[in-house]
Amino acid sequence: MSPFQYTDFPELANVDTHTAHHGNRLEDLRLVTGTGKYTADWNLPGQLYACFVRSDRAHAEIVSVDVSGARQHPGVARVYTGEDALRAGYDKFFVIVNWPGRGGEHMKKPARPSLAVGKVRHVGDAVAMVIADSPVAAQDAAELVTVEYRDLPAVVTVEEAMAEGAPQLHDDAPGNLSFDFEGGSEDAVKAALANAAHVTRARLEITRVAPSPLELRASNVEYDAQADVYHVYTCIQGINMLRKQLSFATDVPEEKIIVHAQDVGGSFGQRSAAYPEHCMQMLAARELGKPVKWVSTRAEGFMTDTHGRANTVTGELALDRDGKFLGLRIDWLADMGAYLSATGSASHTRNPNACMTGVYRIPALYGRFRLIFTNTVPVAAYRGAGRPDIAYVIERLVSQAAAELKLDPAELRRRNFLPPEAFPYKTPTGSTYENADMPAILEKALGLADWKGFPKRRAQSEKQGKLRGIGIATVIENTGAGLFPKDQVAIECGADGTVTAYTVAHSSGQGHETTFAMVIAGALGIPIEKVRVREGIHDKGLIGNHTGGSRSLVGAGSVCKLAAQKLIEQGRSRAAEELDVEPSQVEYSHGAFHTRGSKKHVRLADLAKNGPFATMTEASVGSTFPNGCHIAEVEIDPETGTTRIAAYNTVDDAGNVINHSVVEGQVHGAVMQGAGQIFCEKVVYDQDTGQLMTGSFMDYCMPRAGMLPDIHIVDHPLPSGNNALGAKGVGEAGCTASLPALANAMMDALRPLGIQHLDMPFTPATVWGAIRAARKN
């Protein structure tokens, strides 16, 4: 906790008047004063330091690992290799998918020792771990470890990996195929395609990107021998999700693993996974009897932190004469990297399947999803986890179809939207969309973006020698139902009247401490400064989901409201005793119970005079379906291929909004991650050697200030009946809509030159090359 108090800083002490519209989050004070606590800031007495020796090649047999030099280095406590991982039985990782695929076949889940055994499968695969008494001693000693390899040919793309005679990564996954999954009806789509007046086809790359939260991955593990308990301090999205995975990987019972975290510097799905480093630190901490700390470098981050997206998708959209959609076929190749992560496989099968119909009535749907191993970093969930990918495919197909049929892309969407009266709508792939009003959302967005004025703006750009384009995306997504069946929140009132709520969902920038506190303060009618939200607290034994899939407000947030209400109800009967009346005669308002016509009252705080007045509550919330329309406008300089985002407009239905500044911030950040992927971000591997070419922020293009102009944001809330707040979630919507909106705008600008297809990222070089080639023709 921050040593500073709000009362020390009058500027931020206006929390009692916290409104939905200005910043000043409760967590800000410690973060702007440098007193937040991220994982690398935890130091434990007597701690040792780990440094990992990593493979410098993509695919090779390990002939020998010589650790003798490292062992003798001053300060070194121990050197671990793959044999130690096997000895401990650490050779498996948790994978969410537990359902069968096509033809009832089960997923192939090859072993993954926490340190490589026999073979390395991607650049960065950990081969040895050196433990020493200082970070530099560990690093120096790691450099003394010599590994002899026998190189094997590497594959870094799904096409290569699926080709006949391709190098095989795992003996038990022939053809490098982990899973073959399908959704919808193959025959129905075949018929729709055969009967179509027009079929629009595209093969789309959804590039492999590096989530790159700015806090470097880190962990500090302590083993308490007396209690036989591991304390794991690390960057997380929620304590339970990590604990479950670590328990699976190490066979240590869940209750013997205690995960701690305070501030987390961004997550975006990358922190949802347990990593081999966690496991090896657990082993070393137990065997050496001292805490073991490890902080990644950014270079290690690029070659070991899970990557995102990495899908190659072919889509075919069948339309009738009037532009009505008849069917959609999706052939989805997901690059899983060298090993399965916990989330990647579900992200790239279940999630796109759930939203395959988009916001449209499409009578026939069929998707085939194949998960392929390549000699690259494992792929996991990344902000949206497959939902931006499927939205990208559908929305590019729809805009391309409009162009091919010479229809207004807004009009083609109008003709095919699910009408508001169709909800709840059971999709052909098994989702039940709760509600959405796409026609109204589209009209609102068209107005916001001045759709009608676009030809004029295009003409103005043309006068200056520039190409201008406008792109629409109308999207829907399923928020995460979560790995755990329910979300629990504990709440207590102290004798000083402070109400504290405990959740296991963990913020990594989403501002739970403020938004959840607003929910509780509102429900209890007390000033927000009297409310504290504590996350990552293990000793309450709460069941609940991690933050991910845009689900925290929907899940933990809505349960905060229920918990506050339950506190009132339990307080009512106790207050009735004290007031000596029937509970039905007791009224509650603003932190106190009273009876009508009597001046006597009992404050919440009074109920806590003999110890905290506490309760716990829970709910199962399942998925919600946030939806919306984004319209982007771009201007390209054909001489250089550089693009300026000229305008960006969003109309989102995130359900009821609690904190507008936080919601806007989520939209800003997610749209920027979409823009980053569309315009510059891409993880590149050398085709021949499998070397990682984008191993630092010098080579991997991160979006910087100014890439995105201010966004025009308008809400269109249709409350959800799924949870007590009527919220739908917003964390990922910006990614889902921005990928297609921006790409459609680019294609709209380039199509008049005869450019029919271009994949992301639309870098200046790519765009310039395409324009040059088109002009030559």
Next chain:
Amino acid sequence: MAKVEIKVNGVKQSRNVEDRTLLANFLRDELGLTGTHIGCDTSQCGCCTVHVNGRAVKSCSVLAVQVNGADVLTIEGLAKGSKLHPVQQAFSECHGLQCGFCTPGMIMATVGMLKDTPNPSEEEIIHGLEGNLCRCTGYINIVKAVKQSAKMLRGKKPAKAAKKAAPKKKAKAAKKAKKSKKAKKAAKK
């Protein structure tokens, strides 16, 4: 090993460290000032920005021994007693931070930028933030926060802040202003 003597946030510090110790590590590991963050190994992210003799510097790209004798200001030393620096205040008010990991560096870079360019244009702000990465905010509210802090530093209180200032606090602020004048005079002597 090398002896390093630096004044950090107004306090003299002296340590014997390995020659290769970076200023960022010196601040974090030797002094426990963990508000200075490390986000990369290639001087790209700016999370580690501090001030050395009044100039914004990426502390991961200087050795501790290089700044021997210097005056270093870190995020922990920016607030004056119970008063946040206007840039800290503006970042919070404009929701210019989410996870907060880039924030200390962003704030120190902004303070540095506004020293040179007290009234920056949008382009100057974007240029000034080029050395700082943020993965959460899309920079939109960071740019707003820089604009607002520039206004505050030039003496134009934003309407919201002005309204909040209760008479008591004004009196306190006036006292403090006097004190700081005295302090300045003393410093001159």
